[in-house]
Amino acid sequence: MNHGHLGKGISSIMHAISHKSSILPRDMTYSHLVTSGLTVGFGGSVGLESPIVVTGSAIGSNLGMLFRFNYRERTLLIGCGVAAAISSLFNAPIAGFVFTLEILLLELAVSSFIPVLLASVAGAITTRALSGTEIIFTAEMTDSFEVAQLYLFMLLGAFTGIVSLVFIRISNRSRKIFANMKTTWHPFIAGSLMLGILIFLFPALYGEGFTTIRALLSGNADFIVEQSFFSKWVDGNALLIPYILLLVVLKIVAANLTQGAGGNGGMFAPSLFVGATAGYFFAQVLQFTGLSGDLHMATFTLVAMAGVLCGANHAPLTGVFFIAEITSGYELMIPLVIVSTLSYITVKYFEPHPMPVRQLMEKGLFAGYDSDTRVIQKLDVRKLIESEIRTIAPEISLGELVEVVANSSRNLFPVVDQSGVFQGIITLDDIRTLMFKPERYNDTFAIQLMHAPPTVLQIQDGMDTAMKKFDETGAWNLPVLDGQQYVGIISKSRIFGMYRQLLASDTNRLDM
Amino acid sequence: MNPAKWLQRFLIWRSRHVSKRNFLLLISVLIGIAAGLASTLLKWWVHFWEELLIGINEDFSFEYLYLLFPVIGIALTI
Structure with a gap:
């Protein structure tokens, strides 16, 4: 469809x-x-x-x-x-x-x-x-932020950062695995069957998973275990903590299986689920090991949701405002900002590009973050070529060359043989002294006067390669070849003109 | 008169009487409303299937159906 x-x-x-x-x-x-x-x-x-x-x-x-x-x-x-x-x-x-x-x-x-x-x-x-006014997640906020808990939130920030990183790494890996499968049927069969088994064993993975998040927020973690295949063993004892951690990892896997199999959906809701379970796990571990006193589970669950949302999507502010708005809980602002920022920094250190950007990069389609890279990407080498410049055969004499120069407004002449193969270039500087010696007109030939250009461009070169070559040589004009065949000349001034034009249309500034 | 002609007339009227800036603001509100309708529709559509499947599950009280549902869902998506 x-x-x-x-x-x-x-x-x-x-x-x-x-x-x-x-x-x-x-x-x-x-x-x-x-x-x-x-x-x-x-x-x-x-x-x-x-x-x-x-x-x-x-x-x-x-x-x-x-x-x-x-x-x-x-x-x-x-x-x-x-x-x-x-x-x-x-x-x-x-x-x-x-x-x-x-x-x-x-x-x-x-x-x-x-x-x-x-x-x-x-x-x-x-x-x-x-x-109607529906609040997706409600949590009873008993306490506002206490400075004494600062270190806990800093730890949570680093933890959610690592979880986000795992999220991103598993996703990248899974995308590659599914992309390498040969037919469209292989990913579908492998992905959806494995997903079916996972959901059968862990019903919490069914759909968006918001019911699970709500259960965690209302302190009703047993609910998640109850429906599960493993409820006999996990019921209400210390095994709940590893069970929750298992859900963190399995949700990431399940989301990727769904996408890989061909399902249509995004990673935003899964990152909320992963955040909620990770936060609940974190707080439970602290409490269980006695590293902290009684903790407000809902606070940690919510704040960790923002943490993973930020980390997995490279979007620090989105996570903060998202959680604040969907819970109408602005009391959490300070811990939200702390956790989100730390999570973002952790992820950014290892994984500099967000997932959608990385997907584009893998296909060589990413257009760059700033206007400059974007505009240069948009310039097309083929459209910048000037092919109407007069070419010169290698065997013509100086006399004929002077004639050509007199009738041209350019000071650069590519030398091309009969079969169209590029030989070299002659600039006005090369012949300036000889031009005024008519006695040399008949015994000097283009082939003696020409020299090799500093470098050449190939027609399939991207604009970034072309710009690099211009920068390295400091040249103002470079010949473009298709293999050995001469195609035309590209000049810096033409690139500059086109660049200005595109830059003006690139910025999204509207005069409001 | 066909729709394309009406649109043409409207665009001409627009360029005479409403500035482009104001028109853009109007369209942005329109987009907001359309997106709002779309997301309500989407939620309803997801809910419809969820309810239906829960119903089926209760009728058969056969938990192994959970194995199959995602497979069917993704098959329908493709």
């Missing part, structure tokens, strides 16, 4: 923005809704946020096309769609807005905040009007 663009989720939006003029196919406005509902409704262990984000951005892009908005405005409307999608799914308008900045890496100028915020709020209001 999803013809080919399935399971790429957020990375496919990033790709559409950088390489496809922010145009998303029209069927994307509903196809991901249908398929992800089936995946998750039948127990696929992934989240709905990635499909709804794709849907929202497709709505933005297609309305933008319908009403003839240009590339910059369309990109902004995609941002609006993404913010509104997250905002309406989780009833969290600020988190939706921050998600757009941090996860989609949309560079918004302050002046363009307003439409995105408007969309975000409109999305939240629409869901509220239709399904």
Whole structure:
């Protein structure tokens, strides 16, 4: 049903923005809704946020096309769609807005905040009007933050960082394994059967897993064990702690199996589940070993959710605002910020790029974080080539050459033989002294005057290679070859002109 | 008159009477509402299947069905 663009989720939006003029196919406005509902409704262990984000951005892009908005405005409307999608799914308008900045890496100028915020709020209001004010996770906040507990939260930050790192590493590994399978049937059979077995043994892995998170938050951990195959052994004793840790790891595996098998869904909800179980585990261990006094389990569970959300998605602010908003618990602000920041720093040290970016990099499609890299990527070597420059045959004499020079506005002449093979170049400087000696006109030939260029570009070179060659040689013009065949000349000034033009259209600044 | 003509007329009217900036704000609100509808629909759609499957499970009281559900779900997705 999803013809080919399935399971790429957020990375496919990033790709559409950088390489496809922010145009998303029209069927994307509903196809991901249908398929992800089936995946998750039948127990696929992934989240709905990635499909709804794709849907929202497709709505933005297609309305933008319908009403003839240009590339910059369309990109902004995609941002609006993404913010509104997250905002309406989780009833969290600020988190939706921050998600757009941090996860989609949309560079918004302050002046363009307003439409995105408007969309975000409109999305939240629409869901509220239709399904009431529903708070996804409620936790009774008994105590606010105490300075004496600071070290515990710092430890939790490092711990969630490590858990996030495991999450990312398993995901990268699993993506490779599934990508190496030959047919579409192998991943499906292997992935979905293993998933079925996991869910059968551990029903907590069924679907998004929000029921489990709610149970942990209300201090009802036995509920998770009760339904399980292993309930006889784990029931209410110390084995609960390793059981929870097992769930942390198995959820990561189950989410990846679902995606690898071809299910449609994202990693946002799984990272919430992993965070909640990891936090509960952490607090239980501290309490069990007597390293700390009585701890408020719900606080640690919630804060760890933010920690893993930040770490696994490289999005420090999204995690903070997300948890604060969905629990309407702003009392937790300080521990949330501490844990999220530490988790983010830990992950960033080992894993510099977020998962969607890495997916694009693996395919060589990542367009860069800053405008400069992005613009240079967009420049196409083929479009910059000047092929109308007069070429010279190696056997022509100086006299004929002077004639050519007189009739040309350039000071660079590529020497190309009859079969089109590039021989060298002649610049005006090479012949300046000889030009005024008519007696040499007939006994000097181009082949004696030409020299090799500092380096040559190949037509299949990417723009980054081309820029590197220009930087290394300091040349202003370089010949472009296809193998040995001469194609044309690329000049720095032409690159510069094109660069300026693209840079102007790249920044998402709207004068509001 | 066909829809494309109406759109054309609307776009012309828009360019005469509403500034692009204000129109963009209007569209962003529209996108927000559409995304809100989409996510409500999605939640309902997931819920629909979950309820249905829980019902089936209760009727048969056969836990091994949990082995099969994800397989069916992903098969339908592909």
